[in-house]
Amino acid sequence: MSLSNTDRQLAALLRVGALLAAVIVLLILWFLFKESWALLRQVTWTRFFTDASWHPVAGLYRITPMLSATLYATLGAVLLAAPLGIASALFNQYYAPPLLAAVYRRLIGLLAGIPSVVYGFWGLTTLAPLIGRLHPPGVSLLTGILILTLMILPTVALTVDAALAAVPVASIRSAAALGLSRWGFISGVALPTARSGLASGTLLAAGRAIGETMAVLMVAGNVAGQPHSLFDPVRTLTANIALEMAYATGDHRAALFVSGLVLMGMVLVLVGVAEWFGKERSYV
Amino acid sequence: MKKWGLAAVLILMIGTAVFLLSKPADTKIDKLVLTGSSTIAPLAAEIGKRFESLHSNVRVDVQTGGSSRGVSDAKAGLADIGMASRALKDDEKDLHSFTIALDGISMILNRANAVAALDKQQITAIYTGKITNWKDVGGNDAPITVVNKAEGRSTLELFLHYFGLKNTDVKPHVIIGDNQQGIKTVAGNPDAIGYVSVGAAEYEASQGAAIKLLPLDGIVASVATVRDRSFPLSRPLNLLTRNGPTGLAKAFIEFATSPQVHDLIEAEYFVPVQH
Amino acid sequence: MSKNALATGLICLVAVLVTSVFFWLLTDLVIHGLPRLSGPFFVEASQNAGRSGGIGPIIVSTALILLVAIVTSAPLGLATAVLLSEFTRPGSLFGRLVRRSLDVLAGVPSIVFGLFGNAFFCIYLGLGFSILSGGLTLACMVLPLLIRTAEQGLQVAPNDYRLAAAALGMSRSAALTHLLLPAAMPALVAALLLAIGRAGAETAALVFTSGYVDRMPDSLLDSGRALSVHIYDLSMNVAGGDANASAAALVLIGLLLIINTIAMSLAKQWRIATP
Numbered sequence: 118m119s120l121s122n123t124d125r126q127l128a129a130l131l132r133v134g135a136l137l138a139a140v141i142v143l144l145i146l147w148f149l150f151k152e153s154w155a156l157l158r159q160v161t162w163t164r165f166f167t168d169a170s171w172h173p174v175a176g177l178y179r180i181t182p183m184l185s186a187t188l189y190a191t192l193g194a195v196l197l198a199a200p201l202g203i204a205s206a207l208f209n210q211y212y213a214p215p216l217l218a219a220v221y222r223r224l225i226g227l228l229a230g231i232p233s234v235v236y237g238f239w240g241l242t243t244l245a246p247l248i249g250r251l252h253p254p255g256v257s258l259l260t261g262i263l264i265l266t267l268m269i270l271p272t273v274a275l276t277v278d279a280a281l282a283a284v285p286v287a288s289i290r291s292a293a294a295l296g297l298s299r300w301g302f303i304s305g306v307a308l309p310t311a312r313s314g315l316a317s318g319t320l321l322a323a324g325r326a327i328g329e330t331m332a333v334l335m336v337a338g339n340v341a342g343q344p345h346s347l348f349d350p351v352r353t354l355t356a357n358i359a360l361e362m363a364y365a366t367g368d369h370r371a372a373l374f375v376s377g378l379v380l381m382g383m384v385l386v387l388v389g390v391a392e393w394f395g396k397e398r399s400y401v
Numbered sequence: 402m403k404k405w406g407l408a409a410v411l412i413l414m415i416g417t418a419v420f421l422l423s424k425p426a427d428t429k430i431d432k433l434v435l436t437g438s439s440t441i442a443p444l445a446a447e448i449g450k451r452f453e454s455l456h457s458n459v460r461v462d463v464q465t466g467g468s469s470r471g472v473s474d475a476k477a478g479l480a481d482i483g484m485a486s487r488a489l490k491d492d493e494k495d496l497h498s499f500t501i502a503l504d505g506i507s508m509i510l511n512r513a514n515a516v517a518a519l520d521k522q523q524i525t526a527i528y529t530g531k532i533t534n535w536k537d538v539g540g541n542d543a544p545i546t547v548v549n550k551a552e553g554r555s556t557l558e559l560f561l562h563y564f565g566l567k568n569t570d571v572k573p574h575v576i577i578g579d580n581q582q583g584i585k586t587v588a589g590n591p592d593a594i595g596y597v598s599v600g601a602a603e604y605e606a607s608q609g610a611a612i613k614l615l616p617l618d619g620i621v622a623s624v625a626t627v628r629d630r631s632f633p634l635s636r637p638l639n640l641l642t643r644n645g646p647t648g649l650a651k652a653f654i655e656f657a658t659s660p661q662v663h664d665l666i667e668a669e670y671f672v673p674v675q676h
Numbered sequence: 677m678s679k680n681a682l683a684t685g686l687i688c689l690v691a692v693l694v695t696s697v698f699f700w701l702l703t704d705l706v707i708h709g710l711p712r713l714s715g716p717f718f719v720e721a722s723q724n725a726g727r728s729g730g731i732g733p734i735i736v737s738t739a740l741i742l743l744v745a746i747v748t749s750a751p752l753g754l755a756t757a758v759l760l761s762e763f764t765r766p767g768s769l770f771g772r773l774v775r776r777s778l779d780v781l782a783g784v785p786s787i788v789f790g791l792f793g794n795a796f797f798c799i800y801l802g803l804g805f806s807i808l809s810g811g812l813t814l815a816c817m818v819l820p821l822l823i824r825t826a827e828q829g830l831q832v833a834p835n836d837y838r839l840a841a842a843a844l845g846m847s848r849s850a851a852l853t854h855l856l857l858p859a860a861m862p863a864l865v866a867a868l869l870l871a872i873g874r875a876g877a878e879t880a881a882l883v884f885t886s887g888y889v890d891r892m893p894d895s896l897l898d899s900g901r902a903l904s905v906h907i908y909d910l911s912m913n914v915a916g917g918d919a920n921a922s923a924a925a926l927v928l929i930g931l932l933l934i935i936n937t938i939a940m941s942l943a944k945q946w947r948i949a950t951p
Contacts (some may be wrong), residue, residue, distance in 0.1 A: 121847040121848070121849075123847050123849045123850075124847050124848045124849050126737075127763075127848070127849040128759070130755065131755045131756070131758055131759035131763055132759060132763075132770070132845045133755075134751070134752050134754075134755025134756055134759065135755060135756040135759045135760065135770075135774045135808070136774075137752055138752055138753070138755075138756045138774065138777075138778065138781075138819055138823065139756075139773060139774045139777040139778065140777075140783045141777075141781055141816050141819065142777045142780050142784070143777075144792070144796065145781075145784060145788065145789075145792045145816075148791075148792050148795045148796050149788070149792065149795075151792065151795070152791070152795050164775065169569075170569060172551065172552065172569050173552060174552050174568070175567075175568065175569055177569070179419055201689075201690055201900060202685045202696065204690035204691070205690060205691060205694055206886075206897075206926060207687050208687050208688065208690065208691040212684065212687055212688060212691075213691070221691060221695070224694075224698055225694070226696055226936065226940065227929075227933065228694075229872065230877070230905050230929065230932045230933060230936050231877075231880075231929055231932075232876075232877035232879065232907075232912075232925075232929070232932070233877070233879060233880075233908065233930070234450050234879045234904050234907045234908045234930055235705070235925045235929065236701075237908075237911075238907065238911045238922075238925065239701050239704060239705070240588070241582070241585055241586075241589075241911070242585060242704075242918070243701075245586075245589055245590075245591030245701075246588075246590065249590040249591075251587055252594075253543075253544060253546045253574075253590055253591075253592050253593070254546035254548075254574045254575050254590050254593060255546075255589055255590050256586060259929075267697065270694065280738060292523070293608035297775065298679075298680040298932070299680055300679055300684070301680065301681040302685035303683070305767060306684075321789045324782075328783070328784070328785025328788075329785075330785065330787040330879075330880040331677055331879045331880055331908060332787060334912075335582070335912070336579070338574065338575045338576065339551065339575065339577070339578075340573050340574060340575060340576050341576070343845070349575055350575050350576070352576065355785055355880070356789075357786045358787050358790075358791060359703070359787055359790075359880055359883065360551045360576070360578050361551055361552055361553055362790075362791070362794075362883075362884055363439070363465060363466045363467060363470075363767070363883070364466060364467030364469065364470065364551070364552070364553030364554060365552075365553055366470060366473055368551070369553065372662055373443075373772070374791060374795075377787075377788045377791045377792075380785050380787075381784065381788060382786055384780065384783040384784055384785070385780060387777075387783060388779050388780050389782050391779070392776075392779070401795070430894070441911060442888070443725035443726075443914060444725075444915070446725065446889070446890065446891075447724065447725065450891070453891075460864060460887055460891075460894065460898075462898070462899055463888070463889060464805055464889070464899065465888055578912060579912045579913040580913065580915065581911060581912050581913055581914060581915060581917070582912050584915070600915075601915040604915045604916060605915050605916070606813050608916060668724055669725065670915065
C-alpha cells in the first residue's frame with residue numbers, strides 16, 4: 118500500500134515519538150555509567166567482588182552479598198508465588214462457581230493494587246515480630262520473601278488466569294468426554310496448553326521481585342552480609358540504593374549507581390530469557 | 402467520544418501550561434532552601450511554616466539528606482542554610498553554625514528485656530560481637546540482636562565516636578534507616594538492642610511502644626537530662642551558613658533560635674537552647 | 677480419585693489462605709487508620725510533621741505529579757503505539773528495536789528510575805527536587821505499560837475498518853483519526869488509567885526526585901510530597917505517625933481501587949488482556 122503525503126508526515130512524526138520512547142533506556146544506562154564513572158575509573162571492577170565488606174564510607178565496596186540477597190529473595194518469592202498463583206488461577210477457572218471466581222479475581226486485583234509501602238508498613242509492624250518470635254531478629258530473608266510473595270502472587274495469578282481462559286473449549290469438552298477427572302484434565306491438558314502463559318507470568322513476577330524496593334527495605338533487615346539461613350537479615354541491591362542514597366556523597370554515591378548498573382544487568386538477562394521464551398507479554 | 406477525549410487532553414495541557422507559567426507572574430516570592438539532617442528536617446519544616454505565616458512572600462523549602470549533605474550543600478552554596486545534627490568537625494569550621502536545639506542518643510531495649518543497665522564496655526562488646534547472648538550481661542539466655550544505623554547517618558557517627566568504635570568492626574544483625582524503623586524493630590523483638598534519638602524514644606515509650614531507654618554512664622536517658630546537659634551522648638542540632646547570614650537567611654536563623662519556636666521544638670521532642 | 681481430591685483440597689486451601697492474608701492486612705489498616713479518616717483529613721494541611729492534621733497539600737502534589745506524568749507520557753505513548761500497530765510491518769527492524777527497548781524499560785526497577793531521575797532531571801537538567809522532576813521520572817516509568825495497552829486496544833479494532841478505509845481511498849491518517857482512534861478510545865482511556873494507577877503507587881522513584889516538602893505547591897518547580905512518600909516518611913521517620921500513615925494508606929488504596937476498577941471495566945469491554 119502506498120502512503121499519501123500526510124501519511125508520510127504523520128509516520129515521520131510518530132517515528133520521532135517512538136524513537137524518543139526507545140531512547141529512554143539508553144539514556145538511563147548512560148546516566149548510570151556517567152554517575153558511577155568517578156568510582157569505576159579509580160577502582161578495578163573486581164573490587165566489587167573481592168573487598169572485605171560493604172563500607173563505602175571507608176572505601177570498601179563489596180556488593181556480592183547484595184547480589185546474592187537479591188537472587189535468593191527473588192528465587193524464594195518466585196518459588197512460593199508461582200504455585201500459589203497458579204493454584205489461585207486454577208481455583209478461578211475450574212473450581213469456584215462463577216460468582217465466587219469473580220469475587221476472588223477482584224480480591225487478587227486489589228492485592229495487586231496495594232502500594233509497596235503499605236506492604237512494607239504491614240510487614241514491619243505485623244509480620245516481622247511474628248517471625249522474630251520464631252527466630253530473632255525477625256526482619257530477615259524469610260520476611261522479605263514472604264512479603265515479596267504476597268506482592269508478586271497477583272502477577273502470576275492474573276497472567277495464568279488469562280492464559281487458562283484461552284484454553285480452547287473443545288479440549289475441555291473432549292476431556293470431559295474421555296472421562297478425565299478434574300485434576301486429570303488440569304495436569305494433562307490445561308496446564309500444558311497454558312505453558313507459555315505460566316512461563317511469562319513467572320518471569321514477569323521475577324522481574325517485579327528483583328525491582329521491589331520499599332517493602333524489602335522495611336522488612337529484610339538490610340545487613341550487607343552473606344546470608345547463611347532464611348532467618349538472617351539481608352540487604353538487596355534495591356534496598357541498598359534506597360537506604361543510603363539520600364545520605365551519600367562522592368564515591369559513596371557513585372558506588373550506589375554501580376548497584377543500579379548491576380540491577381540493570383540482571384534485568385537485561387531476565388528480558389533476554391523472556392525473549393527466548395518468545396512470548397509477547399503485557400506489562401501489568 | 403473522540404471530541405470529548407480530545408477536549409480532556411487539551412484542558413489538561415492548557416491547565417499544566419497555565420500552572421507552569423503562573424509562577425513568573427508572581428516573582429516577588431523569596432525562596433529559602435534548607436537541606437541536610439533528617440533529624441532536623443521535620444522540625445525545620447514546622448519552623449518554616451510558622452516563618453511563612455509571618456512573612457507572606459517567603460517560601461521555605463526543606464529537603465532531607467543527612468548531615469554530610471547539609472554541610473556540603475552549605476559549603477557549595479547549593480542551600481541557603483544547611484542542617485547538621487552534630488557539631489562541626491575541624492575541617493568544617495569555616496562554616497557558621499547556629500544551634501537551635503539539643504538532642505540525645507539513647508540505647509534502647511525491648512521492654513521485656515530483663516537487663517536494666519549496660520556499661521560502656523558491655524555495649525562495645527555487644528556491638529563488636531564479643532558478647533552475643535544476653536545471659537553474659539545478666540539477662541535471659543537469648544541471642545542478642547544488634548541494630549545498627551545505615552552508613553552516612555550522623556547518629557551512627559556520634560554513636561561510633563562515643564564508644565570508640567569503627568563501623569567495620571560492628572557486627573550488626575539489623576540495619577535501619579530512620580529512628581522509627583529502629584524503634585519498631587526493637588519493639589517487635591524482645592532481644593534487640595539499638596540506639597535512637599532520645600526524644601523519639603521517650604515519646605514512643607510513653608505512647609506504649611514496647612521499648613525502654615537505657616541509662617548511659619549511670620545517667621538516665623531523658624529529655625530532662627539532655628536539657629540540663631548531664632546526659633553524655635547528646636548533640637546540637639545546627640543550622641549552617643557559608644558566610645555570616647544575611648537577609649532572609651539571617652531573619653530565619655534569628656527566628657529559629659528565638660523563644661517563638663520553643664513549642665515547636667518541644668513538639669518534636671527536642672530540647673530548646675536558651676540564648 | 678484420591679489425587680483429584682487432594683488437588684481440590686489444596687487449591688481451595690490456597691484460595692482460603694490468600695483471602696485470609698488479604699483480610700488480615702486490610703483489617704490491620706482499617707483498625708489503625710479508620711478513626712483518623714474524616715472530611716477535614718482530606719483538605720487540611722499536615723501538622724506537626726504529619727502526626728496530626730490532614731493530607732490536603734499531599735493530595736494536590738500527588739495529583740500534580742500524576743498530571744505531569746500523564747501529560748508527557750500520553751502523547752509519546754500514543755505515538756509509539758500507533759506507529760507500532762498501524763505504521764510498522766510486523767518484524768521490521770525499527771519496530772523490533774523499539775519493542776525490545778520497551779521490554780527492557782518495562783523491567784527497569786523503580787529505584788533505578790529514581791537514580792536516573794535524580795541524575796538527569798534534578799541535576800543535569802537543573803529542575804531540582806520538584807514535582808516536574810518526579811512527574812517526568814514517572815512518565816518514563818509508565819511509558820511501556822501505556823504503549824502496550826494502547827497498542828492492544830488498536831489491534832483489537834476490527835481489521836475491516838482498515839480495509840474499508842483503504843478501499844474508499846482514505847489516507848491512513850484519516851482512517852486513524854476518524855475510525856481507529858475513536859474505536860479504540862475506551863482502550864486508550866484504560867491505558868491512561870492503568871498508567872495513573874501504576875504511577876500513583878510509586879514511592880522509590882519519587883523519594884529522590886520530587887522530594888519531601890509537604891506544603892501546598894505553588895508551581896511545578898516546587899518540591900511536593902506524594903501520598904506514598906508520605907506514608908513511608910510517617911511510618912519510618914516520625915514518632916507517633918503510624919495512625920496517620922494507616923489513614924493515608926487507606927486513602928491511597930481507595931484511590932487506586934477506583935482508578936483500577938474503571939480501567940479494568942473499560943478494558944474488559946474491549947477484551948484486552950490486562951492482568
